[in-house]
Amino acid sequence: MSRGLVSLSRAMTLGFIRDRMALFFTILFPLMFLVLFGGLLKDPGTSRSDIVEIGSVAVFDQMPAEAKAQLDQVLKIDKSGDRDTSLEKVRKGDYAAAVEQQGSTVIMHYSATDQVKSGIVRGVLGSIVQDANLVSAGVTVPAYRLDAQQVEDDSLKTIQFITPGILGWAIAVGATFGAALTLVTWRQKKILRRLRLSPVRTPTLIGARVGVSIGVALLQMAIFIGIASLPYFGLKLSDNWWMAIPLIVAATLAFMSIGLLAGSFAKTPEAASAIANLVVLPMAFLSGSFFPLDNAPSWVKTVSQALPLKHLNDAMLDVMVRGQGPGSALPAIGLLVGFALVVGTIAAFLFRWDDV
């Protein structure tokens, strides 16, 4: 009965669009994270360190203009005549280092509080002194050169990694809560009972809910990719990004099965959303939605293999950003559909039309 499918889908869609809470938590809230992470952690490789030059330091001042321009990308050099004030500023953390020259020695003053920045400055200064030594020794063409190259596309920025992770989390929230809350609210408000008394078939009812959830997930995808692709954030999708669509469809099924399971246990919408939260939030952390799991303990990595979101995140990263072929997403799609079948079957056995 396709009429029933259309009208039930319409009723669910309107119910979702008019629910400001649902809109906030499935779209706006994750979007805030995307904007926050994407904006804050822009260009992580080229963040400049501020240093102060006390008096005149020859290796800076006598630098060729071309080398100076390169240096400016890494270090921002202020000049100061006052040694004590400069050192005080380093102590307070205003500058990563203060540099002065005494005779042929270049002295770098740094604070132990920010070891990462002072380490960077130290490395940069070391190479500058090295270069100056080579020049003064008459070596203009060095025997060896180091050329560091990133393996990913040059344009790879934080936003590239953040977008699939946060999008995955948003889809998990939308599908899990959508399924759990519909089930519990409709059971509590006796809508399920009312539908059972109408000639609507159960597959039509399930089909409508699945269709609406997939629609919501694809809407999330469009909004997230759209915003992350703004020049300010600078997301660049690789050629096979469209493989994210079947991935998201499969993942929506998997997350919905979790929501249906939560909805089978819960009697009230409050309990349902508590259970869903208890599942989705830890899953998001353990699946690397917010930060990579590279440094996580091995047991965390093992646990994460059981989570559908982990597979969604990895596969989306592969096809949307890392430029992998379309086939790379197939194992993840298989896993997600399998997860949905197993958990969905359990949920079907626990399903109740009525509270009593």
Place this chain on the structure above:
Amino acid sequence: MTLTIAVHGLHKSYGDVHAVNGASFEVQQGEFFGILGPNGAGKTTTLEILEGLRQADSGEVTVLGVPPWPRNPALLPRIGVQLQATSFFERLTAREQINTFASLYGVGPRRADEMLELVGLSDKADTRTEKLSGGQAQRLSIACALVHGPDLVFLDEPTSGLDPQARRNLWDLLRDINGQGHTVVLTTHYLDEAEILCDRVAIMDHGKILELGPPATLVRRLDAPTRISVESGLISLDDARALVDGATVDGAVADGTDGVEVVDDGVSLTIATRTPAPVLAALADRNAMRGLSVRGATLEDVFLNLTGREFRE
């Protein structure tokens, strides 16, 4: 006449609780049928079995000629159900609500608008159901139950929680619906409602049907005394007693036995008698009829007599 519902020897237990214990009744086509009973009497279970939501343990049930269990998609479009809770989809307007239900039955939006008109909600068509008053929500849920033109309508306590005005409006609506040929089965908490609306009522308790028949017949069968009240002070208590004794043919006295008595509560003097005509004549002779009211027994009295308890608990 054709039978719309036939129930014979119906049993249903939940664990140790025998919710329905051998109920039998029939409902004719076009009838307005009421099921009354205190909470826990088995009304709701009976209704749920008729609707096909539950399976009977034993007994024969046919609705519109077929068994309602297991769920029969061919039967469902022929019945309409208004549930106790107003079960609406969240955040839809009245019109969207009824359109959704209509389309589940393959009924178009024009019919949905007509139903809104019928229940007097045309001006509320674009209001979200959460914002409707109790009476408006009840009327909408009845409209949703009727939108596909069912032969048989189940109404579960349709007027509970409504103010007197809204109840009366709803009664008119229910009478109209029945008048259009829909068979109506109603459960209610209000005996006055059943008395006014129903062609026949079944009084249930402990899972059994105690009495079955037209309300007026049940009341008459009770043979309860008629209560005649006039304003206090028009006639003294002793005079009234003498008057009752004089007017009694079969020698009953106003001593409270057999329901015959005289009571003055300071506001009204009430005479309960089985021979109201001579009493009224005597009162008229003495010009003591100011504030007169004559009340026969009601369904409430029948109920009290049958179950030994107040209707509402």
